[in-house]
Amino acid sequence: MIFVGTYALIATERVHRVAAAVGGVAAMAAVGLVGTRTAFYSESSGIDWNVIFLLFGMMVIVSVLKQTGLFDALAVWAAHGSGGRPFRLMALLMTVTAGASALLDNVTTVLLMAPVALMVCRRLGLDPGPYLITLAFASNVGGAATLIGDPPNIIIASRADLSFNDFLVHMAPVVIVLHGVLLGLAWVLFRTRLEVDEDLATTADDLRPGDAIRHPAMLRRSLVVLVLVMVGFSLHSVLHVQPSLVALLGAWVMVLVSGASPEQFLEEVEWATLAFFMALFVLVGALVEVGVIGDIGEAAVQATGDRTLVAATALLFGSAVLGALVDNIPYTTAMSPVVQDLVASMPAGEGEPLWWAFALGADLGGNTTAVAAGANVVIIGIAARNGTPVSFWQFTRYGIVVTAATLVVGWVYVWVRYFVLA
Structure with missing residues (x-):
């Protein structure tokens, strides 16, 4: 009930989302559902500090x-x-966002791309809302293509012993198709809001990209560090170093080589977004602790039995629905052992499609609501900070359409590739 009430406050925006989430955590702590051990130290139901420090490092x-x-x-x-x-x-x-999300991760990509979208919208006199929302959509879809692109993929790969190449072979083809679908949906959903200020557009034509660079030497040093951070992200599984540590080390080196003051390198840190993430992890972790998410997964296992297509369909659509209500990172963490048991219960080789259906459902379901994926939360935080707020329902009413359409395409892909052509 506490979770439902908190989610209702976030969705209706009667209370600021950070205040609602922190209040929900306080209420759960008061009734004994969470404590310091589960909130701060538990890997399965506590704050994912790797995500928090990855965000902090990239914000710096x-x-x-x-x-x-x-x-x-x-x-x-x-x-x-x-x-x-x-x-x-x-x-x-x-x-650009979809491609970058496949090479980096979707949260890092929107942190880099959102300022660009805001700048160009201001120069052209455009409403930035549609551009920020579609950046989140593109990052979640593009990130599904690779192991490192979307955090749920990293969790699934670890549990299922899947490689970077496995994700490229199985996920990248459908992501390319889904990106085309997403572009078409963006035109249908936002075409009436895409009006440019001709006077500002003319002014922008007189500018050159190089003229906007204020500190060329500082930029060169910072870009070298950024490239090294990207290399670190791509090799983190080989080096056995968490992406959060790569981001923090990169932030530290970038501050050193740039000579930025604390006021400068902390300027873009979204403290409210970080607090919201931490509270959200604890809220969802409480559901894990009391067995709610596990019971739902077990019920799904019993309902599908050894019928692979039925199980794949349930995982695809069920993961999208459940992941839409909570962040898809803790959801994937809670459900991956259930999927592993379901795969193990099937004849050898027949259960692999379930992992890809699970990954597609978790990744694509991240577009459904404003709190379903880390990229969405970051985008909304940046929008609010820059005076162009995107409400929960403004995001969600478009997200539901996008998720429904992409899930249908994803299901057709799973059906054709793993059952018709198998």
């Missing part, structure tokens, strides 16, 4: 890069590349 990196003028330059480049046409700009930003 973004703060330093902002001081150089990089995002202003990228905004001018995007304005020129789109020819001032609003939907072409949206498609360009979405495609």
Whole structure:
């Protein structure tokens, strides 16, 4: 009941989302559902500190890069590349975001791309809301393509012993199709809100990306560090180093080489977003502790039995629905042992499609609501901080449409590839 009440406050926005989430945690602590052990130290039901410090490190990196003028330059480049046409700009930003999310991770990508979208929208006099929302959608879809692109994939790969190449072979093909579908949906959903200020567009045409760079030497040093951070992300599984440590080390080195002051390198840290994430992890962890999520998973196992297609369908759509109500990271953590047991109960080789259905459901379900994925929470936090708030329902009413359409495409892919052509 506490979780439902807290979620209702977040959804209706009667109380600020951070206050609602922290209040929910306080209520759960008061009745004994959570304690310091479960909240701060439990790997299965507590705060995921790797996620928190990954976010913090990348926010510091973004703060330093902002001081150089990089995002202003990228905004001018995007304005020129789109020819001032609003939907072409949206498609360009979405495609870059989707590709970057596959190579990095979706939270890091939106931290880097959201400032660019805001800058170019201001230069062209565009409403930034649709552009920020579609960035989140593109990051969640693009991140599904690789092992490192979306946090649920990392969790699934660890549990199922799947490699980076496994994800490329099984997930990348459908993600390419889904990105095309997403571009079409973006046109249908937002075309009436894509109006450009011609006077501002003309002004932007007179600018050159290089003119926006304020500290070239600082930018060169910072970009070297950024490249090293990206390499660290891509090799973290080989080096056995958590992405959060890579981000923190990168942030530390970038602060050193840039000479940024604390006021500068902490400027873009979204403290409210970090607090919301921590509270959300504890809220969902309480559901794990009392067995709610586990009971749902067990019920799904009993309902599907050894019928692989039925189980894959239930995992695909069920993961999207349940992951929409809670962040997909703790949801995937709680459900992956259940899926492992379900796969083990099937004849050898027949259970593998369940992992891909599970991954697609968790990743695509991240687009459903404003709290379903880390990228969404970060986008909403950045939007609010920059005076262009995106409400829970504004995001969710588009997210439901996007998720429904992409899930249907994902199900067709699973059915054709693993059952028709098998």
